[in-house]
Amino acid sequence: MPISFLRFPIILIILSFSISLYSQEAEETADAFFIKAIYDQVLTSSSCYDWLDHLSTNIGGRLSGSEAAAKAVDYTKQMLDTLGLSRVHLQDCMVPHWERGKPEVVYMTNKRTGIRTNLNVLALGNSIATTSAGISGEVVEVRSLDDLEKLGEAGLKGKVVFFNRPMDPTQIRTFNAYGGAVDQRVYGPTKASKYGAVGALVRSMTTKIDDIPHTGVTVYEEGSVKIPAVAISTMNAEMLSSSLKEGAVEVYIKTDCKTYEDKPSHNVIGEIIGSEFPEEIILVGGHLDSWDVGGGAHDDGAGCVHAMEVLNILTKLNYRPKRTLRCVLFMNEENGLGGGKAYAEKSNKNKEYHLAAIESDAGGFTPRGFSADGHADIFTKRYKNVTKWLPLLEPFGLSFSKGGSGADISPLKGQKGMLFGFRPDSQRYFDYHHTGVDTIDAVNQRELELGAAAITSLVYLIDKYGL
Amino acid sequence: MPISFLRFPIILIILSFSISLYSQEAEETADAFFIKAIYDQVLTSSSCYDWLDHLSTNIGGRLSGSEAAAKAVDYTKQMLDTLGLSRVHLQDCMVPHWERGKPEVVYMTNKRTGIRTNLNVLALGNSIATTSAGISGEVVEVRSLDDLEKLGEAGLKGKVVFFNRPMDPTQIRTFNAYGGAVDQRVYGPTKASKYGAVGALVRSMTTKIDDIPHTGVTVYEEGSVKIPAVAISTMNAEMLSSSLKEGAVEVYIKTDCKTYEDKPSHNVIGEIIGSEFPEEIILVGGHLDSWDVGGGAHDDGAGCVHAMEVLNILTKLNYRPKRTLRCVLFMNEENGLGGGKAYAEKSNKNKEYHLAAIESDAGGFTPRGFSADGHADIFTKRYKNVTKWLPLLEPFGLSFSKGGSGADISPLKGQKGMLFGFRPDSQRYFDYHHTGVDTIDAVNQRELELGAAAITSLVYLIDKYGL
Numbered sequence: 001m002p003i004s005f006l007r008f009p010i011i012l013i014i015l016s017f018s019i020s021l022y023s024q025e026a027e028e029t030a031d032a033f034f035i036k037a038i039y040d041q042v043l044t045s046s047s048c049y050d051w052l053d054h055l056s057t058n059i060g061g062r063l064s065g066s067e068a069a070a071k072a073v074d075y076t077k078q079m080l081d082t083l084g085l086s087r088v089h090l091q092d093c094m095v096p097h098w099e100r101g102k103p104e105v106v107y108m109t110n111k112r113t114g115i116r117t118n119l120n121v122l123a124l125g126n127s128i129a130t131t132s133a134g135i136s137g138e139v140v141e142v143r144s145l146d147d148l149e150k151l152g153e154a155g156l157k158g159k160v161v162f163f164n165r166p167m168d169p170t171q172i173r174t175f176n177a178y179g180g181a182v183d184q185r186v187y188g189p190t191k192a193s194k195y196g197a198v199g200a201l202v203r204s205m206t207t208k209i210d211d212i213p214h215t216g217v218t219v220y221e222e223g224s225v226k227i228p229a230v231a232i233s234t235m236n237a238e239m240l241s242s243s244l245k246e247g248a249v250e251v252y253i254k255t256d257c258k259t260y261e262d263k264p265s266h267n268v269i270g271e272i273i274g275s276e277f278p279e280e281i282i283l284v285g286g287h288l289d290s291w292d293v294g295g296g297a298h299d300d301g302a303g304c305v306h307a308m309e310v311l312n313i314l315t316k317l318n319y320r321p322k323r324t325l326r327c328v329l330f331m332n333e334e335n336g337l338g339g340g341k342a343y344a345e346k347s348n349k350n351k352e353y354h355l356a357a358i359e360s361d362a363g364g365f366t367p368r369g370f371s372a373d374g375h376a377d378i379f380t381k382r383y384k385n386v387t388k389w390l391p392l393l394e395p396f397g398l399s400f401s402k403g404g405s406g407a408d409i410s411p412l413k414g415q416k417g418m419l420f421g422f423r424p425d426s427q428r429y430f431d432y433h434h435t436g437v438d439t440i441d442a443v444n445q446r447e448l449e450l451g452a453a454a455i456t457s458l459v460y461l462i463d464k465y466g467l
Numbered sequence: 468m469p470i471s472f473l474r475f476p477i478i479l480i481i482l483s484f485s486i487s488l489y490s491q492e493a494e495e496t497a498d499a500f501f502i503k504a505i506y507d508q509v510l511t512s513s514s515c516y517d518w519l520d521h522l523s524t525n526i527g528g529r530l531s532g533s534e535a536a537a538k539a540v541d542y543t544k545q546m547l548d549t550l551g552l553s554r555v556h557l558q559d560c561m562v563p564h565w566e567r568g569k570p571e572v573v574y575m576t577n578k579r580t581g582i583r584t585n586l587n588v589l590a591l592g593n594s595i596a597t598t599s600a601g602i603s604g605e606v607v608e609v610r611s612l613d614d615l616e617k618l619g620e621a622g623l624k625g626k627v628v629f630f631n632r633p634m635d636p637t638q639i640r641t642f643n644a645y646g647g648a649v650d651q652r653v654y655g656p657t658k659a660s661k662y663g664a665v666g667a668l669v670r671s672m673t674t675k676i677d678d679i680p681h682t683g684v685t686v687y688e689e690g691s692v693k694i695p696a697v698a699i700s701t702m703n704a705e706m707l708s709s710s711l712k713e714g715a716v717e718v719y720i721k722t723d724c725k726t727y728e729d730k731p732s733h734n735v736i737g738e739i740i741g742s743e744f745p746e747e748i749i750l751v752g753g754h755l756d757s758w759d760v761g762g763g764a765h766d767d768g769a770g771c772v773h774a775m776e777v778l779n780i781l782t783k784l785n786y787r788p789k790r791t792l793r794c795v796l797f798m799n800e801e802n803g804l805g806g807g808k809a810y811a812e813k814s815n816k817n818k819e820y821h822l823a824a825i826e827s828d829a830g831g832f833t834p835r836g837f838s839a840d841g842h843a844d845i846f847t848k849r850y851k852n853v854t855k856w857l858p859l860l861e862p863f864g865l866s867f868s869k870g871g872s873g874a875d876i877s878p879l880k881g882q883k884g885m886l887f888g889f890r891p892d893s894q895r896y897f898d899y900h901h902t903g904v905d906t907i908d909a910v911n912q913r914e915l916e917l918g919a920a921a922i923t924s925l926v927y928l929i930d931k932y933g934l
Contacts, residue, residue: 039639040637041636043636043637044636044637169510169511169512169913170507170508170510172863172864174913199776207913208912208913232884306528366833366892366894368864395639396639397639397835425833425892427833427911427913427917428911428913428914428915431911444894444895444898445675446636446641446674446675446894446895447894447895450639450894
């Protein structure tokens with residue numbers, strides 16, 4: 001065989017390899033430019049901070065079933081209507097309707113000295129009201145649900161249980177510390193009631209020592225006796241714990257909460273139909289409801305305006321997505337997941353396929369990356385694909401890690417797409433979470449905007465390359 | 468040769484390789500444990516937030532030459548004295564002594580309508596006083612120093628020059644945006660005076676639009692005519708710029724500043740003498756002086772308490788350093804670098820060798836890593852060595868990048884050690900920098916503490932392994 005025949009295919013291979021290298025490089029440059037354009041757009045003419053200001057200041061706390069929640073539905077739909085999307089609509093769901101009622105009255109009385117001290121509290125979501133006379137009981141401090149079992153009815157009957165295990169300050173990611181302590185709030189009161197406790201105080205979920213109570217959901221097991229349950233500030237928790245070391249303390253609790261009939265409500269949905277693969281959905285979402293106190297700015301107004309801004313930026317940049325981009329503002333993440341469940345149910349019924357779903361529900365702080373999750377059948381390969389984008393995302397301080405995504409999107413796992421959780425810096429999140437101080441003042445505009453840009457960049461890459 | 472002879476050395480090689488692998492792994496595990504212990508220590512029993520509270524609240528703004536600066540020297544020396552170090556002392560240096568005097572009075576008058584509006588300003592550091600009657604001039608807006616040349620004496624004589632190029636909001640690292648705009652503040656007034664301008668207004672160095680003026684140093688070229696120079700808030704800058712689009716605007720400026728004779732002052736130094744290589748110094752530092760307004764909390768009280776905390780943590784953990792660890796709180800970074808220069812001069816004279824110097828002067832925000840710099844002779848190899856530690860540091864969100872270190876330590880570059888700049892998240896830094904709102908309220912305790920832990924971890928690794 002003449003040598004020239006041998007050379008020809010080799011040259012072809014080298015040539016095609018070079019072209020493919022060249023074209024890969026060119027694509028990467030184009031991607032880098034587009035991602036820079038996304039960031040420039042957000043940092044110079046974003047709407048998300050103004051949207052969040054309206055949501056958290058003018059509308060304010062918007063617990064499921066409240067008038068404010070209904071206003072938030074109307075407002076965000078109105079805003080999405082201005083963005084020139086393919087379609088904006090409301091999706092029905094049912095939500096619980098709990099109201100705090102009149103401000104709680106809780107005080108402790110040192111039984112030795114008779115000195116009475118008011119405690120700074122918030123009833124936990126779902127908590128029942130006490131009688132109008134309130135309830136009283138001697139305080140028993142515990143550090144875990146296991147402690148209840150050890151104490152038993154002998155130690156707990158007629159008592160007020162005080163759950164006082166602090167969030168672990170040595171966890172670098174504060175959500176891990178939250179995860180390690182929140183069982184006390186969610187399951188503590190109902191478990192205490194089994195042993196005859198008449199009320200529950202729960203140390204607020206924060207590593208900070210201050211006088212701000214943090215509310216959040218508590219769950220009553222079906223058939224169990226419901227007892228009133230309130231969160232007390234960490235400062236009050238420290239004080240109460242000190243007092244208990246010196247002798248018996250009695251606590252008086254008066255709550256005025258009420259659970260009404262479930263109510264119809266809505267998820268708010270806006271979408272841009274994909275030009276090539278319209279049946280492949282990329283969802284970006286947050287949850288529209290918040291607790292009733294404060295403005296729900298970080299939790300989760302930030303996530304909602306992030307999701308809205310993704311579609312806004314891409315539209316402003318005249319980006320025509322191949323796949324369907326859908327912004328979903330879920331109702332009722334805080335106390336029932338009515339919106340998330342209704343969405344997944346309807347999506348499954350319609351045989352939809354979510355190639356990816358990204359939830360922002362960790363605040364409007366400086367982005368650090370995304371956690372990724374997905375059905376075992378598809379996860380390993382797709383996670384590897386995603387990490388190939390790191391050279392494009394690392395300049396913006398973004399990375400990927402394996403881990404849970406978001407409560408509202410997790411019911412979509414069965415569709416075998418990828419699920420992502422937006423992960424901003426977590427250090428300040430639990431200074432504000434579920435409190436009266438989760439307001440627009442706690443949100444830095446640049447940090448919020450960078451979050452929107454980060455999520456938009458990931459959406460762009462998924463849309464362009466698939467997974 | 469019998470085959471057994473061949474095998475013997477192979478087995479030896481494999482064995483020694485395994486041992487070395489095993490021992491390397493064991494060391495890495497030990498390092499991971501120790502770094503975790505550092506973080507645990509800081510996050511559960513740190514002193515740095517309390518120190519910073521005292522520095523920024525009780526002592527407050529502490530410009531070189533002021534009584535507060537002297538108090539800051541005394542206080543930090545006192546605190547270092549409590550830590551059980553090998554030696555704590557004050558090092559002499561000379562510093563400038565400039566005082567703001569009575570609050571500035573600046574207003575603009577729309578020449579068409581006659582409407583007068585007060586402007587929110589701060590005189591720039593070094594600025595001269597106007598006469599007691601103040602000065603007035605028509606305003607000429609420019610965007611760069613080059614604009615001055617174009618306008619020349621014809622356009623600038625008798626005028627007040629208004630430098631209004633904003634910091635670029637699209638820079639992800641805000642320090643880059645600062646670097647791209649601050650020439651207007653430092654060199655603008657002196658350059659404008661060459662063309663006969665009678666005063667200068669400089670847009671505050673921040674990407675935020677608010678009503679807070681940011682001071683900072685301006686430099687008069689030797690022999691040039693000194694003109695009064697003030698920073699105006701970005702909100703006022705926008706307003707003034709809008710007014711100028713409609714017609715002529717005159718500005719009145721009255722400043723009361725005074726520069727006194729240079730004064731003796733001090734760097735504050737604490738050290739632990741190394742047990743094996745005492746002649747190899749690892750320096751951690753920040754600068755003790757701040758501007759006169761606000762509390763100098765992020766700039767650079769945070770850096771000072773970081774540096775102090777490094778020695779404190781390692782002592783509390785009973786760590787016995789091989790090398791000499793030295794905490795240096797430099798005086799006069801803001802307007803002269805008197806402390807940094809005196810330190811380097813004395814160090815060179817004493818033939819000291821700084822194996823590494825780390826400066827924290829970018830605020831007390833969540834750590835993101837370190838920039839590294841060094842003499843060309845040593846940099847490449849040592850940077851590579853440093854990046855080998857990434858697996859130990861990445862779990863804490865830390866990375867390395869090439870770039871400048873810190874103003875106070877940069878004169879040490881000639882000693883051919885490595886220089887590092889601590890790099891926390893930069894998004895909020897220029898909300899507070901050189902303003903009245905750089906107070907303890909702007910500092911999140913966890914974020915501050917994590918910075919101390921990050922720097923301590925790097926110091927530990929350098930001390931243990933060298934560079």
